[in-house]
Amino acid sequence: MSHATRKRTTMSASWAMSCQSICPRNNAAITVRSTRRARNHGSWKGGWTESDRTLTVLVGFYRTPGHNSNRSYHEGVVRRREHNEMQTEFRIRGEFLRLLHTTGVYAVTDDALRPEELLQTVDALLTGGVRLFQFRDKRRSDRDRVSIASAIADRVHAQGGLMLVNDRADLAVAAGADGAHVGQDDLPAPAARALLGPSRVLGVSASYLPEIGPAEEAGADYIGFGAIFRTDTKADAEHAGLDLLSEACRQARIPVVAIGGITEARIADVIRRGADGVAAVSALFRTDDAAQAAAALLDAVARSRSAEIAESVRRRPKGSPLPFQG
Known part of the structure; x- marks a missing residue:
């Protein structure tokens, strides 16, 4: 050679x-x-x-x-x-995880608002820093829901955010949304994943620990766990409570978003129990200043996460790696 x-x-x-x-x-x-x-x-x-x-x-x-x-x-x-x-x-699903980590606040729309009020509030929340939205509407026709969802999606996408549609994976696809969130009484999660395909985000509601595993197996990207506290949005919903939230966060292999009665004052307790983020309706859509409310919730999440990391570092055994070192 x-x-x-x-x-x-x-x-x-x-x-x-x-x-x-x-x-x-x-x-x-x-x-x-x-x-x-x-x-x-x-x-x-x-x-x-x-x-x-x-x-x-x-x-x-x-x-x-x-x-x-x-x-x-x-x-x-x-x-x-x-x-x-x-x-x-998988870019959209990865982006959802990134935004959940960087912001930690997930805005769920209030169907009691008129469409023009809803869009104005979405604009204000975007100004305040929210980048994850879920369109929830159980009152209007499918045609109206697709129209409103499309308008919200356009606004959210223009600011680098993502928007999901509650309950209906088919409407999510029709509206050009980034995914869907389904409850235990809605379209089964495997069927929702089939409709959404592999590219869109799928969230699944859970109130009990046995509901987490099937959601993960169906390809869910996150769990919406709650209601953690009493909420006016679902007055008849059972309260999961902080202890059950803590166990859900320990068991789940995908991010857990706490929902139900979330306020600025309660965020520290929720994050301390292991939640990866919080979802809110009333705290964001039933306020006089949505932009200020958004900024307050975002700041509360950031402060709570910093406090949790500091506490983990303080309590770690001598010589053990820091929590962010794996």
Whole structure:
């Protein structure tokens, strides 16, 4: 073997090896405890996915210096396209997790408001910093709901936020929403996931611990757990309470959003019990200054998270890693 041939072969092997060592990772930031969940959840695992592995090996193969196989080249292009499509598919779901971590506040609309009032409040909440919304309307016709949901989605998307539709996965798709949230008495979660496809966010309500596992198996991205406190939105709803919330957060492998009677004063207790975020209706949509209310809730979540981390650091055994070091 000539010196040039040996050099080219060595370069080929090195190139392929270097390509195999590249590991695309999802950058959706979630809380320390949620990182453990995300590693076990679908596309947000912390290591290789099979698509990543196949893609990088083939890309390294068809780009090997001196390799002229048209078939290998086109196989590599196809795999790269499939990988890019997969990354695009799961971008929305990853973005939901990122926004849940960075903001922690999830606004659920009030169907008692007139459409123009609702849109004005959404604009105010966006000004206040809220980026996650759920359109909930149990009064109007499907046609009206799609129209209003589409208008909200346009506003939210323009500010880099996401919007889901409550109860109806079909209306979520029709309105161009980013996903749907279903309850235990709505369309079953597996059917909702089938309608939404793999690209949209699916949230599932739970009030009891046995309801969490099936939701995770159906492909839910988060659990809406509650009602934690008494709420005027669902006056007849049973109260799950803080102790049950704590156990739900311990058991769940996906993020848990606390809902039901959430106020600024109660956020610290909810976050302390392990919730990844809070969802609110009255505290955001039944107030004189929605922008100020949004800012207050966001600040309360941020302060509560900081206090929780500080307390975890204070209580950790001597010599143990910090909570954010895994």
